[in-house]
Structure formats: structure tokens, C-alpha cells
Amino acid sequence: MTTTERQLVTIIAESVLKKRLIDDIRRLGATGYSIGSVEGSGTGGRHTGDWEGPHVRIETIVRDEVAERILEHLVERYFTNYAVVAFASTVRVARPAKFD
Amino acid sequence: MTTTERQLVTIIAESVLKKRLIDDIRRLGATGYSIGSVEGSGTGGRHTGDWEGPHVRIETIVRDEVAERILEHLVERYFTNYAVVAFASTVRVARPAKFD
Amino acid sequence: MTTTERQLVTIIAESVLKKRLIDDIRRLGATGYSIGSVEGSGTGGRHTGDWEGPHVRIETIVRDEVAERILEHLVERYFTNYAVVAFASTVRVARPAKFD
Amino acid sequence: MFSTAVVDNLLSAPVLAFVVAALATSVKGDIKLPQGLYAVLSTYLLFAIGLKGGKGLAEAELGDVWQPLIAAVVLGLLTPLIAYVALRRLGRIGVIDSAAIAAHYGSVSAVTFTVVLAFLDTEAEPTEPFLAGLLAVLEIIGIIVALAIAQRSLRGDDESNWGDAIAEVVRGRSIVLLLAGLLIGVLAGPKRLEPVDPLFVGLFPGLLTLFMIDMGTVAAQRIRDVREAGWRLVALAVAIPVVNGFVGALAGSLCGLGVGGTTVLATLAASASYIAAPAAVRIALPTARPGLYITASLGVTFPFNIVVGIPLYYAMAKGLT
Amino acid sequence: MFSTAVVDNLLSAPVLAFVVAALATSVKGDIKLPQGLYAVLSTYLLFAIGLKGGKGLAEAELGDVWQPLIAAVVLGLLTPLIAYVALRRLGRIGVIDSAAIAAHYGSVSAVTFTVVLAFLDTEAEPTEPFLAGLLAVLEIIGIIVALAIAQRSLRGDDESNWGDAIAEVVRGRSIVLLLAGLLIGVLAGPKRLEPVDPLFVGLFPGLLTLFMIDMGTVAAQRIRDVREAGWRLVALAVAIPVVNGFVGALAGSLCGLGVGGTTVLATLAASASYIAAPAAVRIALPTARPGLYITASLGVTFPFNIVVGIPLYYAMAKGLT
Amino acid sequence: MFSTAVVDNLLSAPVLAFVVAALATSVKGDIKLPQGLYAVLSTYLLFAIGLKGGKGLAEAELGDVWQPLIAAVVLGLLTPLIAYVALRRLGRIGVIDSAAIAAHYGSVSAVTFTVVLAFLDTEAEPTEPFLAGLLAVLEIIGIIVALAIAQRSLRGDDESNWGDAIAEVVRGRSIVLLLAGLLIGVLAGPKRLEPVDPLFVGLFPGLLTLFMIDMGTVAAQRIRDVREAGWRLVALAVAIPVVNGFVGALAGSLCGLGVGGTTVLATLAASASYIAAPAAVRIALPTARPGLYITASLGVTFPFNIVVGIPLYYAMAKGLT
Numbered sequence A, B, C: 001m002t003t004t005e006r007q008l009v010t011i012i013a014e015s016v017l018k019k020r021l022i023d024d025i026r027r028l029g030a031t032g033y034s035i036g037s038v039e040g041s042g043t044g045g046r047h048t049g050d051w052e053g054p055h056v057r058i059e060t061i062v063r064d065e066v067a068e069r070i071l072e073h074l075v076e077r078y079f080t081n082y083a084v085v086a087f088a089s090t091v092r093v094a095r096p097a098k099f100d
Numbered sequence D, E, F: 001m002f003s004t005a006v007v008d009n010l011l012s013a014p015v016l017a018f019v020v021a022a023l024a025t026s027v028k029g030d031i032k033l034p035q036g037l038y039a040v041l042s043t044y045l046l047f048a049i050g051l052k053g054g055k056g057l058a059e060a061e062l063g064d065v066w067q068p069l070i071a072a073v074v075l076g077l078l079t080p081l082i083a084y085v086a087l088r089r090l091g092r093i094g095v096i097d098s099a100a101i102a103a104h105y106g107s108v109s110a111v112t113f114t115v116v117l118a119f120l121d122t123e124a125e126p127t128e129p130f131l132a133g134l135l136a137v138l139e140i141i142g143i144i145v146a147l148a149i150a151q152r153s154l155r156g157d158d159e160s161n162w163g164d165a166i167a168e169v170v171r172g173r174s175i176v177l178l179l180a181g182l183l184i185g186v187l188a189g190p191k192r193l194e195p196v197d198p199l200f201v202g203l204f205p206g207l208l209t210l211f212m213i214d215m216g217t218v219a220a221q222r223i224r225d226v227r228e229a230g231w232r233l234v235a236l237a238v239a240i241p242v243v244n245g246f247v248g249a250l251a252g253s254l255c256g257l258g259v260g261g262t263t264v265l266a267t268l269a270a271s272a273s274y275i276a277a278p279a280a281v282r283i284a285l286p287t288a289r290p291g292l293y294i295t296a297s298l299g300v301t302f303p304f305n306i307v308v309g310i311p312l313y314y315a316m317a318k319g320l321t
């Protein structure tokens, strides 16, 4: 079958940012998202612990330019002060319109 | 080391479909799968809520043609009436035989 | 914006290996990781059950050679005796230094 | 008299928790219970209800049970039909959606059942011990009948789903937990179950109250969808339970239940399922719109029954017995 | 006398659980409670505290309440200021970090509150029934004041965050659960809530003990960060609660609370928030270092208050009333 | 006499829940408890057992304890050896797999322990208060011995794993929770722990019953693997507990335990671990087949002990003391 390429943007961030990250990606053009939770640790040294709960892991499938915008926004807005990791990868979807 | 390319098919769907989706991908040639849970929202408008529980997020690593089949099947069988999102991406595995 | 390619290594393994897998990837050069949990089944036949808890799903973003090393290490050390699945894929990150 | 019953009910911990949680949610207050607690509490409630009913059946004579049992079966057949006809004729709703919604009204809400029991406790109104048994019967039959209606109108194509959906209900957690509780209760009997009473009897009202906090948040979210559903459906989501409740009260008084038991049977008839039925309907009638049947059962009928319905059915029961 | 109080407190189930869990963790023993239980327990504790306070308010006269209420407001203003000044002057800590930490000392720790209540129970010391109401007041005001300090020093740029952060607190789960409990308690009253007492009263000490196991593991992990924080901050994380505790004890005795109530108010003033405050500060002051404010409140002040502080504030209360 | 004991045991809430859940699962009924509840319940059970034992030790004299303690150590050495020899000789099973399985029979099942205590309660048979202490001892020694056997036969290569595995057990949640409970129980003593009794004593039978529902579903899934394991192993999974149970009963009567304590010690000796042991074995003996040791301990021995074994060991204890 014919599939079309889209960008899958994955954001891992401290849970306190959940609400605003959702608002941000919606505003930047995402038509939907899925959220799971992960624990982890990185260069920030702090591990996820009970008192703050696990990190959120947000996945959103978007058009290339939206992915661009989201990553840019994250860098400007959050990377300096918050524990946030984000990456984009190319995926093939069967129903591209759904994500436009 | 030498790695081989396979397809990672990720399916996000309302939890009521869990059992049948597993049966389907098995029947279509998947040798295994992993299931996590996510909450989310999309164009369907309905958010995942307590009364229905979170969505399932199914990952299965398969050969290209199996990925094809799975996506096709999902489009025909579920996309119209159910909250289902699916996408495929290329991954490198160390032990391809395991997924054939 | 300018993004750089890195490798996303995903490891799905029985939870008893969690601590040592974290130590291993750290030692092999990963600067961080995220851990979620999944249930699943594969060729080993055994399903994840209550008595042993769900599997761990470890994600780590690393440089290509580190990804190489991790996959090699997993094959040698765990693939024969443990329920482990691992795969690598290319992702674009905005802040490559974080993962070096 | 009726008003005092309404107040008594409204000021009981579970109902109050429901209302407060709904209000808090509607002003964007975060009172959601932690993920997963919902599943744990509903598991507990279903199993505890089963145990209670089982203990009751262990002591009941067949003579007391068979008439109410028949009444339950009859209600399982009648209530979805009443709902279906009302939705088609008065609601001008399509076959599939009408059948889907009817399945919810044919089935029952275990939580509403527990709330009415708590209410009758505060009213010092005795209830027959075997009522939880009727719950299990009603929960299944009603859904099957409504799905049967849908099947006939769909000329039974897509057979597979239809069978799966029934299995979904009969093997589903809510029914299995309820039956397991009943079975254990009957086999062990009250004496042997005393050691577990602190958990399954003592904590019941408290855990129900916690659960109602969750229900309040969920219902409040649903109420927002009411617009989408349209005033016709909303009106029917109040009218159908009242009618079914009255039919249930009639059946209860006829089959020789006391005021308490009659109130419970009426409440069961009036209540709409929002766990077993949606799961079954989603499979059997995938084209039916959840936006309609969930809003009706969870967004309108559940709150109505909890706050106004229960005292109303109590009044009916008093009038009829 | 004081020493016996320390021992009594140390050997109470919740405190002992905290200490044992912290020790186990420090020797790498895995005593972590299952993921998610923490959230469930804190939900329970907050709601149960609210209910308790609500029942108390339902029976209290306005005359008894207004003075302590004013005292709570005053403490909400004073304690963060004291903390802020101490951190700036004695701690030589920057504006942002000082304000961030001060927000934690301005707010309160609901768990410390429950531990002091349990302690006073064992000391057979009566407490005013409406104290949980003060908890809610203090939890909010203190944070707002400290954030206001920060805002002024930041010339109020980044307004948005500041507003969001307040909303974060006021609409946050801990406050909403507490207020919901209070409201339900007030409306239903003690009599109607008896059916839920087995859960919300009977199990309270036990569930608090389980919760303290989790607190012990978390605190033990934080203690490792103490080096990073520096001895100055550690010293202040002990000094500030003592000073605030004394101010609280004064306020308590002045507003006519008994020894029990005065001890509780002192403990509230001395306690540092580690749930509501961090969440709010993370949003309002993103550049503030969690490594400082979490270590101070959770790694030093919380254990200090639980083990030494509570008996100390009890002694102060006895001396002052 | 024996038969009535079997019936008493079978009709007790926990055992009945186990059997009903296993049956429901085998007919594809979904009675699985929500994800995560299993971990919460086992945490609770282990900690509560520890508390109980600790309270007992707080009141026991050293004179009563040292003999049973030695008996426990001896059983920790004997039972895995008996299992190992039987598996090698009669089972014709390889060195690694035999050692792996033996580790499970050398260790103990805390749940089986709680079920036998519940059973003895219903039989109004008093038990020594310090038995939970023996549980901790046995849980560790048995595993270590069996791993030692494996190491010797493997000429101790792969040292690291061997050490890690021991640490895995000693620092593992089950042991640490048990010891933490014991310590808290000893230090606080019964009087100070009264406030937490409603949770850790009152709810114990009920929560154990919920837990047994989960055990039933898990065991039922395991039973399907029995074919793979082969009839030899299945037979041994019944024979080994009976033999070890008898050795345990002997040891109990010799070290001066009453009928109750002797029954418990026999049950501990007969029981097979399915939490601590599998985790340790998976690390220490990665080439051993879980399909064998899990099926034996969880699929066969656990159900056997719960349903038939306990009354049997009770009869042995009566005969020997």
C-alpha cells in the first residue's frame, strides 16, 4: 500500500511541563499526541523520583515544518532550564491527512 | 557489527481493541510484540478517560512485507470506526532471524 | 533549525536485567536513558506475567559508535539466555552535545 | 418527605463526593485520582458486591429468590426495548445508535446499585440479601437483548463481532468478578467470611466515596459533550430511567420484594451501564457513536439517578408496596 | 521530659518507618514502594485530613476559629520573609534561589502535619478540630508571598509564569483534595460520615506509616545531594524551621490555642512544603536550582522536623501556653 | 478429621479465592486484578508479616527462640539438598536446572506462610509469635545453599553473577520489607503499634484474599506449561514438598514448637519460593530454564501446598508433637 512520510517528534520532559507542552505542540500545528510515562536520568544528574513523579514521554506525528517549529520552540523555551530531551524521526503513515 | 534492517510498526489504539489487534498482527506474520499504555487525544476529539482506560501502544518488529500487510489490514478493518493510529519506521536489529 | 543525527537504541528486556542494563549502557558511553515498561510476548513463548512484572523498555540516544558497542554487548552478554530485544534507529536531535 | 430523602441522599458521603468532585472539575480544579486507582476501586466494588450477594444467597431460601429472579429477567427484556422504542420514535435516532444506547439502559450500573444500598442503609430500610444476584443477571441480559435488536436490523451480517461482543460481556472483568464474589460468598458463607469483613464490608462505604470522586471528574468531562448529543437525547436520558425505574418498582412490588428491595430493583432498571455495555457495543456496533451513548449513560443518566433518581424510586417503592 | 517526648515520637510507627526506610535505602536495600502507591497514599492523606478538618469545622463556632485563622494568615506572611532574609543575609544565596527556597518554608508539609497529630495523640494531648483548615490557608499564602518577593526582585517580567504558578497551586491536586475533603466534612458532618470512618479514620495511622516508608527512601536519596547544597544551606535548613516554629508557637499561644493546637501551628510554621511549592516554583522560577530547594526542604528540614522538631515545638508550646 | 481440615482450608476465603480465580481463568474468564495491584499487595503482605513477627519477638524470650532458629538454619541447608538429589537422581534433570529448582525449594513462599497462619486461626490453633523471623532466615539460606551447589558444579566460573545473585536476594524487596517490618515491630512493640493494627492486622485476611485471586490467575496460566515440564518434574513437585514438609515437622517437634508452630515450620520447609528465588536464579544461573523452575514452584507446588499440603502438614504436626 502507499504510505507517506511524516515526522514523529518524541519529547521526554519532567512532568510539571505536561500541560504546557501539550498546549505548545497543539498551537504549533500538531493534530494529536500520545503520552506515556518514563523514569530516567541524564546529564542533569537528577533522577526521576517519587516526590516529583515520572517524566512524561510525548509522541506526536506531524508534518516536517511543524516538527521543525516544535523542536525550535523547545530549544528556546525549555532546554536551558528544564530537563527536556526531544528528537525527531521519519515514519511512514497510511493516512497522512490525519496529521496535517 | 553487522545489523539488518527491519520495520518497526507502532500501533496506538483504544484499549478495547487490544486482544484482537494482537491476534491480527500474529496472524499477519509478527513473531512477537510489546505493549505499553498511553493517554492521548487526536482528531476524534475524545480524550482517553478513566471510564475506558488508557490507549494501548503496540510495537512489533517485522519484515517489510509483514509491515505492509499490518498497515493495510488496520486501514481496512479499523481506521474508519476506531481511534487508531499506526506508523512504520526502519530500524536496525542485530538478530534479524528472530523477527522472520 | 539545524539538527544532528544520533542513534536511538531501544532495548526491551525482562525486568530482572534492569539494573545491569543501565550500568552497561552508561559504561559503554550513554549519557542518559529513559525507562518505560511494556508487557509482551515473543519467540521465547513466555509471556510477561504478574509474578515477574512487566518488561523494561530502555531508550538511549547515543553516538553511532556507542550504539554499535551497546548492540554488540547485548548480543554477546544477554541474547542467548535472556528475553531481550534491541534495535537502533536514526533520530535528529537539536542539541547533539548532550548525547556525546 | 421526598425532599428530606433527597437531602439525606445528597448529603451522604458518596453522593456528596460525586457532586463536589464534579464541581471542582468544572472550575478546572485538579481532583483526579491517581491513574490506576479507578481500576482498583471498581475491581474491589464488584468483588465486594458479589461477596455480599453470595453471603445473602447462602442464607436465602429458593422460595424467596425465584420470583425476583424472574422479575429481573423480565426487566432485562423490557427495559432495553422501552429505551429502544423511545430513542427511535421520540429521539428520532438511527437504528444503530438507538440499539447502542438501548444496550446501556438494558444493562445496569453497579455503582448506582451500591449507592442505593448505602442510601437505604441511612434510611434504615432493610433490603433482601440476594439482590446482588439480580445485578449480575440484569447486567448480562439487557446488553444481549439490545445487541439482538441491532443484529436483526442489521440482518445479522458481521456475525463474528456479535458473538465476540457477548463473550466480551460474559467473560468481561465486571461480570467475572461479580460471579466470583457470589460463588465464594455462597460456598464460604457469612461465618467463614468474617475475617475478610473488615476489608469487604467495613471499608465499603469509604472506598465507594473515593470512587465517586473519580466518577464526578469523569461525569463532569462528559457533561461538556452534552451539546454534541442534542437536547432530545438529554431529555430521553432523564425520561427513560424514570420510566424504567417505575417499571422496575412495579416488578419489585409484584414479585414480593419489600420497600428496600423494590427500590433497589427500580434503581437497577433505571440505571445505565457505562462499563460493560460500552465495551460490548464498541465491538458489536463499531459504527455507533460513543459521543451519544457515553454522554447519555455517564453524562446525564448516572448523575440524575445518583442525585434525584434514587430518592424518587424510593418514593415509588413506598407508594407501590 | 523533652527526651521522653523525642523517644515517644521516634518509636511511633510512622517516624520509625521513616527512619528504618531511610537506613535501608542508605545501605542499598530495596524498600521502595511500588510505583504509583505514593500518589495513591498522598491522595488519601490529603483527602482524609480535609474530611477530619471539615468535621471539626462543622462543630466549631466561628468565635473559636477567626483568631487562629488570622494567626495562620500572619504566619503565611512572616515565615517566608524570615526564610528569605535569612537565606539572603546569612546564606549569601542569590535572589532567585532564596525566593524559591523561601516559598517552600512559607508553605507547609501536610505529612509533617499528620505526623504531629499522631504524636499528640500518643501524648494524649487534645487538639482543636479545625486545624486542617489552617493547613489549607498556610499552604497557599506562603507560596504566593515568596513568589511575590521573587517577582518584585525580577521586576515582574515573565508575568505569565507568575500567574500560572499561582493557578498551579490553587488548582493543584493537594489543595483541591484538601478543600474537597473540608467541604464534604462540613456539609455532611460527623454523624453522616460515620460509615466512611473505617477508611478515613481507622486506617489513617497505618497508611501514613506506609507513606513514611516512601518518604524515608526519597529523603535518603536527597541526603546524598547535601554536599552539593553546601553546609550554609544545611545549617539554615535546621535554623529556619526552629525560628519559624517558635514564631508559630507564639502565634498559637497568642490566638488562644491550647498546647495541642499551638504545637500543631508551630509545626506548620516550621514545616517546608515539598509537593505544592516545588511544582509552583519550577514554573514561576525556572532558573532556581531544585538541587537547593528540594535538598533543603526534603533532605534536611523534613527529617529534622519529623525526628527532632516536633517534640521541640511541643516543648515550646508547653512553655508558652 | 483430616478430610474436615481439608474442607475447612478449602472453604477459607483465601484458598477459595485462589481456586475460583484459577477456574475462572481456565475457562478464559477475565478475573485479572489491575496491573500494579499485585506489587502493592505483596509489599503489604511482606511488611505486615514482618510487623507481626516483630511484635512477637518483642515479647518473646531468647530462650524460646534460639532452638527454632537453629532448626530453621538446618532446614535451610537440608531442604535444598533433598530437592537437588531428588531432581538429579529421580528426575534425571541436569546439574544447572536441578540446582535452579532446588533453590526454589530451599527458599520459602511468604504467601503459603500467610495461608497456613490463616488456616491455623480458623482451627483455633495457637502459634508462636516469632515465626515470621524464621521465614526471613529460611528465605535467604535456602537460596544461597542451592546456588552454592550450582557454583561448585560450575567450578565457580562467572564469579560476579554469583555474588550479584546473593545481593539480589539479601537486598531484594521481599527480604528488606520483611526485615524492616520485623525491626519496626521489635522496636515499637505491640502497644505502640495499636494505631496501625486496623491496616496491618484487621485488613490482612481480606487483602490476602484479593492477592490469592491474582495468584489463582497466575498459577492457572502456569499449569498450561506443565506438559513442557514433563510428568517426572510434576511428580517431584508434589513429592519434594511432602518430604521436606515431613522433615520440617520433625524439626519443629524436636525444637519444642507446639502443633501450630510445627505446622508452620513444616509448611515453610515444604513451600517453594516464586519471587526471591526466580530473580536470584535468573541472574546466577542464566542458562537454567524458567519453564522448569517456575512451573514446578508456581504451577504445581504452590497450589498443592495451598489446597492439600497445609492440612497434611497439620496432621503430621499433630502426629509428631
Ligand SMILES: Nc1ncnc2c1ncn2[C@@H]1O[C@H](COP(=O)(O)O)[C@@H](O)[C@H]1O
Binding pocket: A012, A013, A038, A039, A040, A041, A042, A043, A044, A045, A046, A047, A048, A055, A082, A083, A084, A085, C030, C031, C032, C033, C034, C035, C059, C060, C061, C062, C098, C099
Ligand atoms: N541520552 C538520553 N537518552 C534517552 N533519554 C535521555 C537521555 N538523556 C536524558 N534523557 C531523558 O531526559 C531526562 C532529563 O535529562 P537531563 O536533562 O539530561 O537530566 C532524563 O531523566 C531522561 O529521562
Ligand SMILES: Nc1ncnc2c1ncn2[C@@H]1O[C@H](COP(=O)(O)O)[C@@H](O)[C@H]1O
Binding pocket: A030, A031, A032, A033, A034, A035, A059, A060, A061, A062, A099, B012, B013, B038, B039, B040, B041, B042, B043, B044, B045, B046, B047, B048, B055, B082, B083, B084, B085
Ligand atoms: N498526531 C498524532 N500523534 C501521536 N498520536 C496521535 C496523533 N493523533 C492521534 N493520536 C493518538 O491516537 C488516538 C486516537 O486518535 P484520534 O482517532 O484522532 O482521536 C489519540 O488518543 C492519540 O493517543
Ligand SMILES: Nc1ncnc2c1ncn2[C@@H]1O[C@H](COP(=O)(O)O)[C@@H](O)[C@H]1O
Binding pocket: B030, B031, B032, B033, B034, B035, B059, B060, B061, B062, B098, B099, C012, C013, C038, C039, C040, C041, C042, C043, C044, C045, C046, C047, C048, C055, C082, C083, C084, C085
Ligand atoms: N517482534 C517483536 N517486536 C516487538 N517486541 C518483541 C518482538 N519479539 C519479542 N519482543 C519483546 O521481547 C520480549 C522477549 O521476547 P522473546 O525473547 O522472543 O520471548 C517479548 O516479551 C516482547 O516484549
Ligand code: NA
Binding pocket: D079, D104, D105, D106, D107, D108, D109, D142, D244, D268, D269, D270, D271, D272, D273
Ligand atoms: Na437498566
Ligand code: NA
Binding pocket: E079, E104, E105, E106, E107, E108, E109, E142, E244, E268, E269, E270, E271, E272, E273
Ligand atoms: Na512553613
Ligand code: NA
Binding pocket: F079, F104, F105, F106, F107, F108, F109, F142, F244, F268, F269, F270, F271, F272, F273
Ligand atoms: Na522450602
